[in-house]
Amino acid sequence: MRKQVDAWQSSELTDVTAKVVIYEAFIEGRLEAPKHLARNAHDLYFDPKYEEFRSRTIWSLSNAFTSAFKELDPIPRFRATAKLGSFFEAVTLPLCAGNSSEELFWTPVTGGRWRVNWPMTNRGR
Numbered sequence: 001m002r003k004q005v006d007a008w009q010s011s012e013l014t015d016v017t018a019k020v021v022i023y024e025a026f027i028e029g030r031l032e033a034p035k036h037l038a039r040n041a042h043d044l045y046f047d048p049k050y051e052e053f054r055s056r057t058i059w060s061l062s063n064a065f066t067s068a069f070k071e072l073d074p075i076p077r078f079r080a081t082a083k084l085g086s087f088f089e090a091v092t093l094p095l096c097a098g099n100s101s102e103e104l105f106w107t108p109v110t111g112g113r114w115r116v117n118w119p120m121t122n123r124g125r
Helices: 002-010 015-027 037-046 058-069 074-096
Strands: 105-109 113-117
Touching: 002 058, 015 037, 015 058, 015 074, 037 058, 058 074
Parallel strands: none
Antiparallel strands: 105 113
8 A cells, every 4th residue: 555655646647647537537437426526626636725735646636536525425425435546546557657648548439529548457448
């Protein structure tokens, strides 16, 4: 667990990558959490309430998500928080391994929309 925290704290994100992670989580539904929390997670990441979360890292983005979850009732909050670790492991593994956001793969889907395919983590999608 400590290794994961250290990796997340030292893995910087571009603004575009952070926005894609938020979009994938809430809009595309890769994280089992209410979609209306997307705006809150976005605001908490890009304008954090606490100085220690000002860095643009995976750690700060994870904290923005958990802070957004505080709006939920206890049981939905617990469920969303329980799923968060595996979601972040899936979407950030390539980033922690030193890959850049430019290595994300975009795939067209129906209706003129696009989906991001995370390297090495797109199994089952």
